[in-house]
Amino acid sequence: NISNVETIIDSQSGIATVKMSQPPVNSLDKNLLTSITDTFKNLEKDSSISGVLLTSKFDGRVFSSGLNITDMFQQSDGHLAEFWSCVQEWYLTLYGFGKPLVSAINGHSPAGGCAMALMSDYRVMEKQKSIGLNETQLGIVAPFFFADLMIATVGRRIAEIGLNMGKLYSSEEALTIGLVDEVTDLESVVPNATKTLLKLTKIPQPAYKLSKQVQRNSPMETLRNDRAGDVALFVNIIQTSNVQAAIGGYLKALKQKKK
Numbered sequence: 001n002i003s004n005v006e007t008i009i010d011s012q013s014g015i016a017t018v019k020m021s022q023p024p025v026n027s028l029d030k031n032l033l034t035s036i037t038d039t040f041k042n043l044e045k046d047s048s049i050s051g052v053l054l055t056s057k058f059d060g061r062v063f064s065s066g067l068n069i070t071d072m073f074q075q076s077d078g079h080l081a082e083f084w085s086c087v088q089e090w091y092l093t094l095y096g097f098g099k100p101l102v103s104a105i106n107g108h109s110p111a112g113g114c115a116m117a118l119m120s121d122y123r124v125m126e127k128q129k130s131i132g133l134n135e136t137q138l139g140i141v142a143p144f145f146f147a148d149l150m151i152a153t154v155g156r157r158i159a160e161i162g163l164n165m166g167k168l169y170s171s172e173e174a175l176t177i178g179l180v181d182e183v184t185d186l187e188s189v190v191p192n193a194t195k196t197l198l199k200l201t202k203i204p205q206p207a208y209k210l211s212k213q214v215q216r217n218s219p220m221e222t223l224r225n226d227r228a229g230d231v232a233l234f235v236n237i238i239q240t241s242n243v244q245a246a247i248g249g250y251l252k253a254l255k256q257k258k259k
């Protein structure tokens with residue numbers, strides 16, 4: 001499955017570029033979630049790697065379209081449970097990643113795509129794209145650990161407005177509220193992200209790792225302590241008929257958009 005993720009290593013700097021490469025829009029299904037998770041677990045263990053840049057192959061179009069919606073529509077409880085367990089593992093691995101991680105957001109980044117960018121330490125985004133936790137617009141609710149990422153990044157009040165309204169922000173708005181750290185032309189997204197990443201790798205790394213841990217531990221611990229409960233909650237919410245109807249309607253609208 002690793003082919004839906006390309007990893008390019010610069011042996012001189014020790015920077016690994018992880019490029020999500022699953023056509024057409026890097027929607028996070030079980031395969032892509034697992035590939036990303038496994039890639040990060042390997043990079044964490046590899047002592048020659050100093051930091052990671054996360055980006056998309058679909059330059060100028062989409063970073064990630066978020067969780068794969070079809071995995072939440074008309075599926076069995078078992079399928080949903082397995083899918084959600086992959087989502088949890090992906091979150092725990094990326095948010096808990098012990099090395100510098102910078103996102104080069106070179107396209108749209110809704111919902112799970114936004115959450116993934118928020119799991120990194122710094123975000124550089126292409127201008128005139130969109131990002132946000134728009135779950136309520138699909139008739140669903142972002143899980144507590146997505147909400148926590150937003151709160152940790154932009155503060156409680158702005159997060160509350162964004163989450164409740166399911167707001168998708170333009171790159172420029174996202175910069176204003178601190179959801180991303182830099183906005184630039186497509187050509188500069190990866191170079192600028194790399195520049196910051198290199199700076200982060202120069203900080204004494206045991207301290208850097210510990211600093212991340214101290215700040216991020218609480219939501220991850222909450223999830224670790226009751227992963228099964230969180231899976232059950234997800235399955236229950238998704239299987240309610242009004243949520244299924246809302247997801248079905250959203251999928252239909254998404255397919256019809258281009259007609």
Ligand code: CO8
Pocket residue numbers: 024025027028061062064065066067068069070108110111112113134135138140141142143234237238254255257258
């Ligand atoms: N899942 C599944 N399929 C998708 C997704 C997705 N997230 N996004 C796009 N697709 C499909 C489209 O339907 C389309 O399929 P087809 O070719 O068969 O018609 C194909 O991918 C290409 O998509 P587009 O033509 O729309 O591509 P564009 O380049 O024009 O646009 C966008 C890219 C902007 C990313 C656009 O596709 C889009 O807005 N997608 C929807 C994004 C979205 O709202 N995602 C939300 C996912 S939900 C989530 O991440 C968190 C859920 C938490 C659940 C908790 C419950 C308790």
